[in-house]
Amino acid sequence: MAEPAYTVASDSENTNEEKSSSSPSLPEIAVGIDIGTSQCSIAVWNGSQVHILRNTRNQKLIKSFVTFKDEVPAGGVSNQLAHEQEMLTGAAIFNMKRLIGRVDTDPVVHASKNLPFLVQTLDIGVRPFIAALVNNAWRSTTPEEVLAIFLVELRLMAETQLKRPVRNVVLTVPVSFSRFQLTRIERACAMAGLHVLRLMPEPTAIALLYAQQQQMATHDNMGSGNERLAVIFNMGAGYCDVAVTATAGGVSQIKSLAGNPIGGEDILQNTIRHIAPPNVEASSLLRVATQDAIHRLSEQDNVQIEVDLGNGNKISKVLDRLEFEEVNQKAFAECERLVVQCLRDAKVEVGDIDDVIMVGGCSYIPKVRNILKNVCKKDEIFKGVNPLEAAVRGAALEGAVTSGIHDPFGSLDLLTIQATALAVGVRANGNNFIPVIPRNTMVPARKDLFFTTVQDNQKEALIIVYEGEGETVEENHLLGYFKIIGIPAAPKGVPEINVCMDIDASNALRVFAAVLMPGSSSPVVPVIEVRMPTVDDGHGWCAQALNVKYGSALDLITLQRKM
Amino acid sequence: MLSSSPTSFTHPFLSSSSPPLSPISPATRAARISAPLVSATTASCSYTCAEDSPRLHQIPRRLTTANASLYEILEVPHGATSQDIKSAYRRLARICHPDVAGIDRTDSNSSSSSAEEFMKIHAAYCTLSDPEKRSVYDRRMLRRSRPLTVATNSGLGSYVGRNWETDQCW
Structure with missing residues (x-):
């Protein structure tokens, strides 16, 4: 039971160094990193407050790009740009957060083809070819590699300033990132020698900062104070995220999340x-x-x-x-739709909203501010946070909290009760996506559904796991698949196949499948447990290949119970 | 360590087979829960003070919740106001949420049982914080002499009984 924990479990690309256990000495305070599409920042709890680190040019906000020049690539942390245009010569790769973990049929990848570096698509659902122009030759790279180079520079900068090794990090990520994309972020971190403690959806990091500010203002440690309801809107260069949070006594409860790659x-x-x-x-x-x-x-x-x-x-x-x-009417309409959806999912009345918090570069756009004011029926936007620093501050707070740091003044008596941003489920009833854990379910979460066979004497069944909101599986992200074997011979509709999904507090997803027969209460074959995602690339066509190979022979339908 | 209960498979295979998923072993966060908060409830007091031997102290609490009503789970009286319920939920969250309670991450049981514990608390909160669901629940409680429990002991019933509670929230 007490086997060593994996840092980035089931990622075979991991280095051995990554898996080695850390020394049992004093807890290292994890740093918080906000990897933005256009700029990044890094911050750490300094014992009494959050401190945002500055680069050698005294900047807190560091442009996210990596230039491939000569032999050694250099990222925005150390690299000096004479002009803004220098980033646009083709030698620099940027916007990696828009590209990471996406396949070449993705509209976001296609929108990136206008960028000065090479984004080549074959439109078959594989990773795009990305290259930088070095001495008039295209040098290929990957978003993970670019991000890793950048993160190494950030790590070195932090280590120099903090005068200690930096290993543990809390990163903020867009709400709309699939679990596959999250593994790519973890992978980039592992390449950079960083160990991810938490990947926080960006608005939830801001919610944590808000909870801390609120708690400091009221000195309420009992959690009994008045609950404050806030709408958090975060729109940067790459993504738009919305959250509704209820906060009191340092506890931030995420009621709903919504996000889209629009920015x-x-x-x-x-x-x-x-x-x-x-x-x-x-x-x-x-x-x-x-x-x-x-x-x-x-x-x-x-x-x-x-x-x-x-x-x-x-x-x-x-x-x-x-x-x-x-x-930009379409883009703004999409922002509005996300806010409306998030409020509806949270089941809150507009009149009950206490604060509207807007962060990210696009929060300065008057039209976007007006949309938020109109939808939330507020005259004022919350002024207590810096729109460009809030996410990294929240990440640094979470870094201190998850590192187990105690603050005598109670500044770290904080807790975020997270919710799932996307539904997870399986393919069943033909080509439909059947959510097992719906979106905006409180985490940790565990839910199960019963399915049954579609053929007489069907001995095997495929469990194909997807994540997303679409009704058919094609609209969702494939996370992985496995086969249940040993179903006892029985007419179709008789065997009961229980699919249970479990998301723990650190957002790890496990899928369990068990076969039961009517009348018996214990599984007839050993239960299968799989940690997801298992796909090593975002290839939707693994699912197509399964379909070609097996057709509907191993399909499932939801079990109709007579209650 | 795998307990083999023949009557329900969901519970044993989920609660005791979970590997230690998170490699972090933060220092004792329960120590931070301030004194008045702990003394507010005797039931959770024994639980939060459990730093040295978590498993020893978990047992009483888990036994109390196994047959507990939703009110007992949230440690509020039947006449509690919605404000009481909200603060009870937050107070328990700060004790039982795995981020706080999963101090000893090397022990897989402690982290997964705190998740289990917190999911029950959340389910209770979801029912009791919704006036409609709460009145339905109260009526069902009245009709039965025994409160609705998490698990019953008949084969199929164990699923129904189990799901009944977790399905309330969504």
């Missing part, structure tokens, strides 16, 4: 397409100018954009706020 990058690309004359290649100059214009539009009603594209091509245009909002 500032989409808004930027829409706007570039709108500004650029037809048949003109989007250049790095145009990208920088448009980004600057969008930033200024948060303060001004209109901006003048002047770009000399060379070859006599010049762009001179006045962009006003209304026009900008029209161009």
